[in-house]
């Protein structure tokens with residue numbers, strides 16, 4: 001039995017279709033990430049799962065119940081909001097126990113639960129403070145404490161970390177992951193941070209304009225993006241898209257790349273079948289920065305690796321790697337090289353392309369070709 | 371908007387500041403003058419008033435004008451001073467303020483936190499009610515109060531002030547509640563709380579400042595009202611503003627300016643006290659009403 | 664951290680809340696139920712009554728309502744009535760003077776108070792206290808101050824200027840101006856507060872940037888600060904216009920419309936015809952005209968302001 005299943009859910013506001021038929025399904029204990037650009041309908045979908053918003057059509061099941069017409073309190077869920085939404089007039093203790101109190105949990109039991117939650121999240125010393133006396137990170141913990149105190153069968157998180165500074169965000173990310181591992185409760189988590197999406201999710205649904213573009217595991221989505229949007233959205237720095245012509249090379253096909261004064265044709269391993277139809281036409285050749293590195297002798301000669309010398313336009317050191325910008329077919333292409341091997345702007349350097357994970361898109365439909 | 375005095379030579383800026391303070395002080399005198407004149411006149415005897423002028427100080431402080439204004443001045447046919455009318459005002463102002471504030475709080479909460487189809491329309495309709503000149507409802511209201519048998523009664527005045535005050539209080543509370551994040555209500559819904567529970571446990575405790583603003587605003591408005599008072603009440607049921615006007619315009623015998631002034635101060639005292647105690651909230655109410663007003 | 668905590672089996676917290684279909688339905692209706700009485704009241708006591716007044720204005724009602732149709736006879740009578748014209752022209756004089764002076768004084772005081780004044784709060788509260796007073800009290804006080812016998816005139820005489828006369832209060836030509844004086848005294852502090860709030864809302868960095876660009880303080884005020892107070896001008900204008908049209912108490916207390924009816928305003932006209940002279944139909948017609956004046960002043964203003972804000 002799935003923990004949550006969303007079937008052909010649509011939502012319109014005043015005739016405006018915001019969600020255009022969403023289908024998602026997760027198993028018990030899975031961590032589902034909803035990711036997408038601002039305004040794509042993530043929060044709307046989450047509100048509908050929570051019961052804060054009604055669905056226009058379609059069906060939402062939590063566990064084995066259709067919950068379309070249930071009010072939030074009967075859905076056995078808990079939610080953590082971006083602004084935390086702690087009740088400002090209540091202490092941390094009261095915040096955590098408010099939901100229990102409404103559910104008429106006996107006082108002694110309430111106290112025990114608050115205690116346990118406080119231990120788990122290490123907020124015991126904060127119990128008698130008001131939210132205004134807490135730091136951002138502490139508020140975040142309290143908000144999670146409020147959610148876990150009721151032990152729901154599904155947690156909903158709406159961008160819970162986006163109000164934290166970068167360092168705290170990474171810490172809390174880890175903590176949420178640990179918490180999930182320990183509790184094993186299913187989670188739906190909205191973010192527009194693709195690193196959060198990759199690190200936390202068991203499944204990711206990439207959304208755009210009210211539609212799920214791709215639904216799969218993080219690795220699937222990263223390695224096998226279904227279309228240009230997903231490929232460009234996931235990964236940082238984002239994938240390079242190079243307009244390039246498909247040409248026949250030997251028995252297979254390859255892409256023609258021009259950089260500096262030189263022209264290279266890189267054969268694409270395994271691309272024969274799908275690229276055949278595109279011979280002589282232009283495609284978008286997608287390759288991630290980490291698949292273009294400095295030349296490594298040990299890999300030379302393997303069929304999926306190609307080397308080429310290209311002029312450097314700019315370098316951007318990030319510490320562990322240096323991003324090198326080279327022009328290919330009129331586009332600036334980002335390559336991720338080891339700092340020790342990075343050249344200087346104006347020079348040129350030998351780069352090694354790993355074509356085994358390269359992808360190709362139809363420039364018109366933006367769908368994946370190969 | 372602060373540092374206006376950069377890059378001026380010290381001398382010029384000193385002179386400039388002197389002029390500014392001078393002007394401000396002068397204007398202060400202008401605003402305070404009527405109060406001073408009222409107070410000093412109310413403490414003078416009639417002879418002193420005739421002999422001196424507006425700004426001359428009373429030779430000795432006499433309170434007989436005050437006593438007379440409170441106890442025995444004529445407000446038309448009867449001569450029992452303002453005391454009865456003062457309590458009249460208290461008796462309808464208090465319920466009118468309490469009820470209209472409660473209604474405003476509930477309306478504001480429902481209209482902001484539970485948007486429903488047409489809630490903006492309802493709000494817009496209410497707001498237009500703040501704009502109309504009340505003259506346009508006086509005649510029908512007089513008919514209605516008569517028909518209901520509550521004309522010239524405390525109940526009638528409470529009713530009128532609540533009906534026409536609720537639009538303002540709703541405006542106050544709505545403008546305040548839009549600044550409270552929706553997520554608070556959503557979180558409480560998920561915690562299982564219903565409409566009333568959320569209101570009383572979460573929203574109301576956050577509303578103290580706006581309750582104070584609303585109470586003060588309504589108190590000032592209702593206490594100072596003259597139009598509804600003069601139209602919908604008569605005789606010994608009138609509010610103090612109407613009685614004051616009658617007292618001043620009663621033309622029997624010599625004009626007792628000192629009594630007039632004492633009576634005016636008595637009528638002004640409650641709102642003035644509120645202003646002194648809670649001026650900050652009063653100003654906030656004024657500007658809050660004005661933002662949308 | 665205690666790992667078993669959250670998978671304890673005894674958690675009563677997890678039990679679903681008591682199900683109650685009926686309560687949920689009620690809860691969904693509560694917001695509407697709560698707003699409904701006010702909505703109905705507004706519908707009846709504002710819109711219904713406006714309609715009712717409109718109906719009355721088309722009848723020959725005098726002491727009692729009388730629902731025969733009289734066409735526009737009351738409006739004709741109204742516009743044949745010299746006193747009504749006097750009231751309208753007084754409203755123009757009073758409204759114009761009151762609004763312009765209040766805006767000017769309010770802005771000036773706000774700018775002065777914005778110069779990092781010590782005791783600003785105290786001064787501000789002095790400027791504002793008249794707003795807490797009833798117009799009746801204000802009228803009573805100014806009636807005494809402007810009294811030609813013992814008031815300002817006498818004061819100036821005592822100062823040695825024995826030729827000075829100041830009798831606006833009893834001069835039909837000038838009586839309406841006394842209303843302006845008292846009304847400005849009462850309301851200008853409020854306009855000051857609005858402007859001051861507006862000034863405080865202006866982004867400091869804009870002014871700093873202008874100073875860096877070498878603009879002088881007067882230029883900054885003229886070119887940057889005052890133009891950006893446009894919304895405050897707008898809302899102040901609306902409020903003042905509104906006060907002006909509704910002005911009733913002040914005139915009643917200060918001049919009672921006199922001498923004669925030289926300081927009548929539409930509001931006092933309406934009151935005296937509808938409630939003391941038993942001409943309900945005529946009173947209703949004048950009330951409708953007041954409503955139209957408010958609409959005529961406020962709607963175009965609001966419309967142009969809304970268009971502006973939409974375009975930019």
Ligand SMILES: Nc1ncnc2c1ncn2[C@@H]1O[C@H](COP(=O)(O)OP(=O)(O)OP(=O)(O)O)[C@@H](O)[C@H]1O
Pocket residue numbers: 013018036037038039040041042043044045192
């Ligand atoms: N109550 C509403 N009425 C009309 N439109 C709405 C309403 N709520 C949301 N929308 C619209 O629905 C779309 C999706 O909004 P939603 O809040 O779900 O976006 P989101 O993906 O969560 O974005 P973000 O990342 O910025 O939070 C937006 O275009 C928004 O304008």
Ligand SMILES: [Mg+2]
Pocket residue numbers: 042043044
């Ligand atoms: Mg969102």
